[in-house]
Amino acid sequence: MKKVISILMAVVMVFAACMLFSSCTKTEDEEENSTNEAASQESTAMTAKEGVLVMATNAAFPPYEYKEGDSFAGIDVEIATKIAEKLGLTLEIQDVEFGSIIGGVQSGKFDMGVAGMTVNEERLQSVNFTDSYATGVQVVIVNEGSAIASLDDLKADGSMKYGVQQDTTGDIYSSYSVDEGGFGEENVIRYKTGADAVQALKSGKVDAVIIDNEPAKSFVAANEGLKILDTEYAVEDYAICIAKENTALLDAVNEALAELKADGTLQQIINKYIPASLEDSSAA
Numbered sequence: 001m002k003k004v005i006s007i008l009m010a011v012v013m014v015f016a017a018c019m020l021f022s023s024c025t026k027t028e029d030e031e032e033n034s035t036n037e038a039a040s041q042e043s044t045a046m047t048a049k050e051g052v053l054v055m056a057t058n059a060a061f062p063p064y065e066y067k068e069g070d071s072f073a074g075i076d077v078e079i080a081t082k083i084a085e086k087l088g089l090t091l092e093i094q095d096v097e098f099g100s101i102i103g104g105v106q107s108g109k110f111d112m113g114v115a116g117m118t119v120n121e122e123r124l125q126s127v128n129f130t131d132s133y134a135t136g137v138q139v140v141i142v143n144e145g146s147a148i149a150s151l152d153d154l155k156a157d158g159s160m161k162y163g164v165q166q167d168t169t170g171d172i173y174s175s176y177s178v179d180e181g182g183f184g185e186e187n188v189i190r191y192k193t194g195a196d197a198v199q200a201l202k203s204g205k206v207d208a209v210i211i212d213n214e215p216a217k218s219f220v221a222a223n224e225g226l227k228i229l230d231t232e233y234a235v236e237d238y239a240i241c242i243a244k245e246n247t248a249l250l251d252a253v254n255e256a257l258a259e260l261k262a263d264g265t266l267q268q269i270i271n272k273y274i275p276a277s278l279e280d281s282s283a284a
């Protein structure tokens with residue numbers, strides 16, 4: 001009898017211990033669930049919508065972002081897809097005007113802006129930027145027959161008009177006064193997309209378009225009768241913008257970017273869209 005009682009007591013004690021350390025009553029499934037919970041709690045903290053990474057872009061900026069039928073393609077789209085994968089999140093792309101990306105990121109409408117976006121002092125007042133993933137150069141597109149052959153031929157005396165994509169650095173630099181190195185705001189005509197600015201150039205509404213080099217090459221390839229001046233207007237760093245308070249996402253994206261740089265994925269993506277970058281290392 002004594003033996004039976006002591007066995008019973010042992011069973012009760014083991015059971016009580018199990019209740020205390022509830023993990024031993026968990027099945028493997030439950031354990032997996034709790035790990036997932038931890039991961040999703042982490043991603044919830046980093047993004048506005050649970051499990052989703054919302055990227056804002058302006059998909060009229062080839063080869064960084066553009067529409068292919070109903071879907072999105074380009075360097076930024078592929079980089080963002082890889083980042084989302086690494087973070088265990090589903091990428092959602094919102095195609096908006098370039099000028100509304102930063103405001104939307106600040107208000108939390110978008111988790112990040114990935115749009116061939118140049119890091120500059122003014123934008124850094126509003127948002128944080130990740131480490132840079134590519135280099136951009138502002139160039140000048142003119143009509144083939146144009147008398148404009150170099151930057152020196154660009155006049156700010158009212159005789160020439162400059163087409164830019166609204167709110168881009170091309171717009172910002174061109175709009176500076178002559179003393180500051182620009183052409184004066186009154187001589188700049190702003191368009192919603194670079195493609196619209198290029199159409200204005202073709203129809204003679206503007207004399208030159210100031211825009212990033214890779215989109216410039218795409219537009220010149222897609223439109224006859226245009227050329228890019230052989231001068232670099234400004235060299236800039238592209239990075240992803242994220243809300244200032246969301247340092248968790250900033251750190252996570254930087255970590256993902258570092259991995260993509262280290263294992264060669266980033267360069268592969270860039271080379272796929274800009275084959276010449278194999279030689280001229282357009283990528284950072």
Ligand code: GLN
Pocket residue numbers: 058061098115116117118119136165167168169170212
């Ligand atoms: N790099 C330019 C900027 O950041 C243009 C970007 C864009 O038009 N998508 O202003």
